Amino acid sequence: MTLVLHDDLFDAQFVRALAYTRSGGAEIGECVETARRITKTDGELWYREWLATAERAEQAAVASTAAGDSVSARDAYLRASNYYRTAGLFLMGTPVDDRLRSSAHKQTETFRAGAALLASPPEILGIPYEGTTLPGYFFRAGDAGDDTPRPTVILTNGYDGTVEELYFANAVAALERGYHVLAFDGPGQGSVILDQGIPFRPDWENVVSPVVDVAVARPEVDAERLVLIGWSFGGYTAPRAASGEHRLAACVADSGPYDLYDTVIARMPGVLAHQLPDGNRLMLSVLEKALESTMRKPSAGWALRRNLWVHGVDDPMAYVELAREYSMKGREHLVRCPTFVCRTAGDDISADARKLTEHLTCPTEFVEFGHDDDVTGHCEMTGRAVFHQRLYRWLDGVLAGR
Template sequence: MIAFDGPGQGSVLLDQGIVFRPDWENVVGPVLDHVLELPGVDPARIALMGWSFGGYTAPRAATAEHRLAACVSDSGPYDLLGALRARIPRPLTRNLPHGTVLTRPVLAAALRSVLRRPSAGWSLRRNLWVHGVDDPLELLGVLADYTLAGREHLIRCPTFVCRTAGDDLTAAAPTFAARLTCPSRYVEFGPADGVTGHCEMTGRAVFHREVFDWLDEVLA
């Protein structure tokens, strides 16, 4: 198994100042070039797994990087702006990401208010940082590029999609799974499995059992 920091993550963000980008196939491609040079790697059995935001970046990479034998999208957003839209009062969501003459100043004021909150504003402040923007309204325009809608048919490798019941960030995961044209499996974990929270936080072992059993079948 190999793990790496991509743009907007870990040392790439902290030490190099490189922020997130939506076209993750251009991140995974060079990683695969390196992996394929390592001893003992079977080029026909390479799987890509991403969780949380990686649940978007992994399948996004699979839309164009066809050297993958399998892809796992664990608790990722199908459409990032859509996930954020669900958290904004409905009257302010008209014509997002740009808004209207009436909604834009109100939305800007609401987002600045959230930004100032010590705890509630943490996610928004972090998103500004990792995407390299200063203005919350500018962030909405950036997030519009992070979507799998209309690209599902480009994924060729078998794909595992999962979420935990009640996780609002991943509410559209069933839609994403249903629109895949490749072999796929969709799993929704919940209290009956002893699993709650984003990315199966109270039951990662349950997730691991499910996904690695699936990978055993796919990569056999």
């Protein structure tokens, strides 16, 4: 069931924006009224209405700053950041729309303006990576100047999130529990794909290791209690990283695919999917035309348009082929640290998440959230607090003996 919007995907993205109310990234009324103005499944209308809401929130922040009300300014800037991110979602694809660039830059600008007014503002990082830098933030738990080593979570993202969104989705919950947080965007994500044009890569261990280097060099980070949390497609990249980066004390795979190729073909009609990769040419041509047709649809084609962009490929069949590289099959035994794997019932992206747990040889925990938990949606989007409760109960136990 949808909450406000009739289209499943549009409604899911509305819920995603709304989900950050608790962590300071949204106001219920602002989100609901914005969604009510989106009267059809139209990415242009979506952009205009969320942009208008973002601009009003930013204007409120500016007015509060002028009035000397830093608390209200902080809150409004942070909400504006989430709304600017939300505005650009359905513009993702190639060629890159200038409005996507603008909304993405505004979401970063307003986030930093709001975060600077937090009791403990984050440190903005440029993480050295293969001749360039990856954008990141270090959020300190506890009082400024307290360098007592603490457990630290590294947050890695999915296909269409940003490092700023990770603050609302996961960082606040970690900070409240006394964990430091290092959040970053890697290849294919956020400004790394938008501004640097660097696409995804499957060997995420080579992305995370430079991030771990930065983390363990900090005196306030307990290098023996370092945790990697990945959500959405990060539910694949996090365990993939843990299979090659062994300085991690624990790993979390939240709602990711076990094998991307299997996930992709599961969405195709069986009679066509069975022709891959080298089957009947006529049937493969039918499949290619069907995928190209789907890409033109405002809602149903969004994920495919986005996927081609972040992977740096030009056509759907090329994406299907490269999906084979993104798999944990045959690498499960390389993950040494305790690993928490979860999904929400009914989420097709993480349908095979349990298989990862079944093949891991390290200590594991598998949780499937569902209606009994009052949780629905990809990445437990209607119940992030429930997810965090289960995760940190497990994680505190894992780290207790270290």
